[in-house]
Amino acid sequence: MKRQCPDSECFTKFPGPDSGRVVRKGSYFRPSDGQHIPRFLCRRCGKTFSSGTRLPCYRQKKRKLNHPLKLLLSSGVSQRRAAILLRVNRKTVVRKFRFLATQARLEHARWLKKFEDRKLAFIQFDDLETSEHTKCKPLSVTLAVEPRTRKILEFQVSQMPAKGLLARVALAKYGPRPDLRAAGWDRFFSNLKPHVLSDADWLSDQNPHYPRHLKRHHPQAKHRTTPGGRGSIAGQGELKKLVFDPLFSLNHTCAMLRAHMNRLFRRTWCTTKTKQGLIDHLSIYIRYHNEVLTGPCTG
Numbered sequence: 001m002k003r004q005c006p007d008s009e010c011f012t013k014f015p016g017p018d019s020g021r022v023v024r025k026g027s028y029f030r031p032s033d034g035q036h037i038p039r040f041l042c043r044r045c046g047k048t049f050s051s052g053t054r055l056p057c058y059r060q061k062k063r064k065l066n067h068p069l070k071l072l073l074s075s076g077v078s079q080r081r082a083a084i085l086l087r088v089n090r091k092t093v094v095r096k097f098r099f100l101a102t103q104a105r106l107e108h109a110r111w112l113k114k115f116e117d118r119k120l121a122f123i124q125f126d127d128l129e130t131s132e133h134t135k136c137k138p139l140s141v142t143l144a145v146e147p148r149t150r151k152i153l154e155f156q157v158s159q160m161p162a163k164g165l166l167a168r169v170a171l172a173k174y175g176p177r178p179d180l181r182a183a184g185w186d187r188f189f190s191n192l193k194p195h196v197l198s199d200a201d202w203l204s205d206q207n208p209h210y211p212r213h214l215k216r217h218h219p220q221a222k223h224r225t226t227p228g229g230r231g232s233i234a235g236q237g238e239l240k241k242l243v244f245d246p247l248f249s250l251n252h253t254c255a256m257l258r259a260h261m262n263r264l265f266r267r268t269w270c271t272t273k274t275k276q277g278l279i280d281h282l283s284i285y286i287r288y289h290n291e292v293l294t295g296p297c298t299g
């Protein structure tokens with residue numbers, strides 16, 4: 001691999017012949033993972049750098065924890081418990097949580113790129129409900145799944161007002177809560193556009209809002225709906241009591257989210273405190289779900 005000077009303006013500042021401008025210049029020991037890292041010298045600008053300079057973990061002192069933390073957060077462990085298990089401070093876990101989420105989003109975007117060439121013909125989508133801080137402040141997670149492989153393609157988190165018995169309590173306690181799901185669905189369908197065939201087959205439940213938003217971004221799409229069944233056993237709301245559930249892939253995926261992300265458990269002490277926290281956690285889990293839990297085969 002040909003090394004390049006990390007300074008992007010190196011060539012404009014010091015124009016000249018291109019050959020032999022980067023040479024080895026010793027190495028250093030990186031205590032955080034016990035590796036010897038080679039250093040290099042740019043002959044053109046005289047600056048030195050190492051093979052780790054441009055990597056995302058650059059200057060991290062606990063890089064060894066990145067991978068185990070990703071596994072824990074995708075396996076139903078809370079951030080606090082992860083800090084205890086990994087013997088680090090909670091703040092370290094929070095920083096790593098945000099770092100992992102950013103990396104996961106970049107990886108997911110790279111992974112999605114392959115569907116730009118061979119676009120998808122079948123999509124299942126639906127909304128999963130959770131809340132931030134209290135049940136009085138519900139959030140809606142719109143999710144798109146490729147039904148054959150159960151890979152998660154896209155999600156959007158939108159705030160919505162409380163429904164049912166809680167609506168009055170929520171209004172009295174926290175004031176009116178705008179319903180931002182329409183904007184979320186717009187982003188959702190628009191983001192999926194490059195990866196889905198224009199006449200693809202979309203399957204969802206009978207939510208009356210879906211057709212309007214779907215048709216706006218995918219006018220030629222075939223939209224089929226199916227009546228949502230009732231949850232099979234108490235606490236398994238996602239797995240329906242139907243003989244044959246056409247939305248099985250999506251419902252199964254939602255059940256996996258509920259089983260593997262502590263904040264989405266049906267009965268838990270753990271709640272989402274901020275919308276961004278939920279988005280970050282979903283980003284981390286979805287990477288693990290697509291990469292490991294549903295197998296490497298991506299069809």
Ligand SMILES: [Zn+2]
Nearest residue numbers: 005010042045
């Ligand atoms: Zn240089």
